Structure formats: C-alpha cells, structure tokens
Amino acid sequence: MIRPKKIIILNLVYKIRWVDKAIQIGSEAQGWCDFENQLIVINKEATDQVVAEVFLHEINHALLAALDLMEINEVDHEQIVSRISTGFCTIWKQNPSVFKWWVNLMK
Secondary structure (H helix, E strand, O other), X not given: OOOOXXXXXXXXXXXXXXXXXXXXXXXOOOEEEEOOOOEEEEEOOOOHHHHHXXXXXXXXXXXXXXXXXXXOOHHHHHHHHHHHHHHHHHHHHHOHHHHHHHHHHOO
C-alpha cells in the first residue's frame, strides 16, 4: 500500500516524510512532528506495528498543537500522546470491524 505524503489536521496540511532508520539513531525516536513547518517524519524501516503507533502518535502531537493544548509540560504532554496512541492502536487492532463500520459513517 502507498504511504501517505500528507495529512490534513484541522485545516492544516502536514507533509509526511518517510526516512530510513538513521533517524532513530540520530534522534532516539522513530518519528517526530514539527509544528512550525507542518511536517511529520517517520522511520519507514520500522515494523508495521511500530509505524502504525508512531504515525498516530505524531498525529496526536499535531492535533494537540492545532487545538492549542500545548501548555502542559513536555513530559506530561509526551506521556499523554504516547498513552492515547497506544490505546487507540490497540482498540483499533482488536476491533477492525467496528472501525470499518465507523469509517463508513464518515462518508
């Protein structure tokens, strides 16, 4: 399946850059979100499960920034985004038919 090159988050267009695993070595992360430049960067060489969680994680960062909810300290912000992303990935994986139904509601 073709990787997305952009995503719209509350009317902001974020470019998505897929990079090799050198990103993880240099940044100690599988991805990151640059709010100022509206850019999401993800390690394309990670496992599908890691890519799924990192992708949602970075989208959650962008969403909190767009909603002006960045006031909490950085540690709490990162923990909130990580836990929500893990929770949604787990729920989605365990309930694919529910989310297939839900996507059809959004058409």
